Amino acid sequence: MMAGFTPDIAHPCNSNLIRWRDAGVVQPIDVSRLTHWEDVWEPLRNLKTAVADGQNWFVPWDWGNASVLYRTDLVDVEEESWNLLFDERYKGRLASHDAIEGAVIVAALVAGVTDPFDPSDEDVERVGEVLRKQRDLLRFYWTDQTAIEQALASGEVVAAYAWNSSVVALKKQGLPVKYMNPKEGILTWVCGLVMGKDGPGTEQQKYDFLDAMLTPESGKHLIEAYGTGHANRKSFDLVKEERLAELGLTDPQSFLNGGVFFQPIDEAKRQKYVNMFEAVKAGG
Numbered sequence: 360m361m362a363g364f365t366p367d368i369a370h371p372c373n374s375n376l377i378r379w380r381d382a383g384v385v386q387p388i389d390v391s392r393l394t395h396w397e398d399v400w401e402p403l404r405n406l407k408t409a410v411a412d413g414q415n416w417f418v419p420w421d422w423g424n425a426s427v428l429y430r431t432d433l434v435d436v437e438e439e440s441w442n443l444l445f446d447e448r449y450k451g452r453l454a455s456h457d458a459i460e461g462a463v464i465v466a467a468l469v470a471g472v473t474d475p476f477d478p479s480d481e482d483v484e485r486v487g488e489v490l491r492k493q494r495d496l497l498r499f500y501w502t503d504q505t506a507i508e509q510a511l512a513s514g515e516v517v518a519a520y521a522w523n524s525s526v527v528a529l530k531k532q533g534l535p536v537k538y539m540n541p542k543e544g545i546l547t548w549v550c551g552l553v554m555g556k557d558g559p560g561t562e563q564q565k566y567d568f569l570d571a572m573l574t575p576e577s578g579k580h581l582i583e584a585y586g587t588g589h590a591n592r593k594s595f596d597l598v599k600e601e602r603l604a605e606l607g608l609t610d611p612q613s614f615l616n617g618g619v620f621f622q623p624i625d626e627a628k629r630q631k632y633v634n635m636f637e638a639v640k641a642g643g
Contacts, residue, residue: 360384360555367558367565372550374621376408376417385553387414392566395573399590402615403549408623418552418569419590421581424607424614425461425546427539428521428529433514439539441469443518445489450496454507454519457500457640460546460621461520463632466490468543468619476622483631490639500640504528511536526607527586538607540614547618551590582608588615 360366361382371379379385390396396404399419409417427443429436433452436443444453444465455462466489467475472482498516501507508528510516526538539545552572554565571577578594581587586606589595595603595611603609624632 365557365559366555367560368568369553369555370420370550371553372548372621373406373408373417373419374548374623376553377623379553380411380416384556385416386556387416388418388554388569389566390415390418393418393573394570395575395591398575398593399573400592400611400615402618402620403590406549406620416553418573419549420551420572421585421587421589422547422549422615423523423587424538424618425456425520425522425548426541427518428511428525428536429518429539430511430514431535431537433517436537436539439541441465441541441543443539444520445469445493445496446518447496449517451498452515452517453493453497454499454501454510454516455493455497456520457502459624459629459632459636462490462493462500463636464546464619464621465520466493468541475619476624478628478632480631483628483635486632487635487639490636494639523588523607524586527605530605540610540617544617544619545614547615547620549620582606 361384403419403422406417406419409415427441429443444455463486464475466486467478467482470485470489472478472486504525507516507519507521508525511519511529512532512534526536529536552569558565573591575591575593575597578589578591579597581589582594582598583602588608588611
């Protein structure tokens with residue numbers, strides 16, 4: 360888009376919105392023109408990255424979670440908490456995601472950092488201490504979903520950081536797994552639609568497309584085919600309870616209300632996270 364491509368609609372995630380807006384490649388959206396806007400889950404309508412200068416720049420469409428996926432036959436859970444990934448009882452049988460958004464943000468939640476996406480230097484140090492303790496308990500840091508799903512399926516790993524789609528994959532195999540809603544908050548990502556600046560379509564065509572993407576029927580297909588949540592709460596009424604249970608989406612309101620939404624991280628602070636995490640993994 361910076362090189363001159365001019366789409367009518369594009370599909371970024373909320374943690375990238377500020378960069379898109381600052382780049383000048385998108386334009387505001389008049390949400391009052393959207394038929395289904397009031398049916399969008401309230402937490403998604405009020406994302407702090409979506410509004411600037413009194414205008415809305417983003418229409419949420421798909422969302423999902425990052426949480427602890429664990430084997431109910433191999434793990435004893437009294438209270439759902441991210442602390443399970445730091446539990447010495449399961450030393451050598453835990454796994455975390457090899458990413459800032461995974462391992463580091465989770466450690467920040469466990470460390471009680473006020474805002475994991477805006478850490479102070481002291482916060483980074485505290486998170487590092489938590490990660491060092493966890494490092495010696497992990498079987499491995501995973502980098503692809505197949506690896507962690509196979510490890511959970513075999514019992515090599517009993518609990519791990521994972522996404523909604525892994526819940527689907529393991530339940531299809533008939534494995535006794537549960538997707539946690541941690542007391543510290545489940546991590547939530549949200550992607551959606553923006554209106555490209557100077558796109559070739561008519562204004563009405565663009566709003567018609569946004570409206571179509573927000574219909575309950577569109578959401579039903581998204582949920583059933585991809586295992587991710589849809590912005591329109593009425594979409595869930597169209598999906599069978601058994602299917603929602605398979606996907607771990609029987610209580611989307613609870614997930615969204617208690618969710619910790621991924622947010623942009625200042626680049627300088629992100630680099631401090633990166634440097635600390637790489638040092639921890641290297642044994643420092």
